[in-house]
Amino acid sequence: MYQACAGQWPEDRAFWETIAQQEHGHSQAFGKMRRMVQSNPGQFQLISPVNPVALDAFIARINEVTEKVRLGEYDRLRILSVASDIEQSVLESKFPEAIKTANPAYLEMQAKIIAETRQHREALVARINQAKET
DSSP: OHHHHHOOOGGGGHHHHHHHHHHHHHHHHHHHHHHHHHGGGEEEEEEOOOOOOHHHHHHHHHHHHHHHHTTTTTOOOHHHHHHHHTSHHHHHHHHHGEEEEHHHHHHHHHHHHHHHHHHHHHHHHHHHHHHHHH
C-alpha cells in the first residue's frame, strides 16, 4: 500500500517509501519471530490470540486500499487519513504484543516494530494536520 502511495504522490515519495521499507522489515521480522516461537515454544506465552478472521479482513482492507490508490481514487488528505486509521487499528497496535517472552532477540524485534509503528502514526497525524492547513 505504502509503495503504491509513493508512486501516486511523488511529492511525498520519500515519506511513503520509508514507511513501506519499514513495513517490509516488519513482515520479515514477524516471519523470524514466528520461526522462533515454532522452534522453542516453551520460551513463549500467548497473551492475546489473533483472530484469523480479523487478520484476513485486515489484509483484505490493505489490498483494497492499495488498489484504490493505484486507480487514483484517493486524494492526498484522504489517503493520509486512511493510512492513519490503519496504523491505529487494534490489529496493527496489538499484534506485536500478542506473545510474552524473555527471549532477547524476539524482544528486540518486537520493540523495533512497536517503535516504528508509533512513529508511523505520529508522522501520519503530522502530515494530516499539515495538509489541512494548506
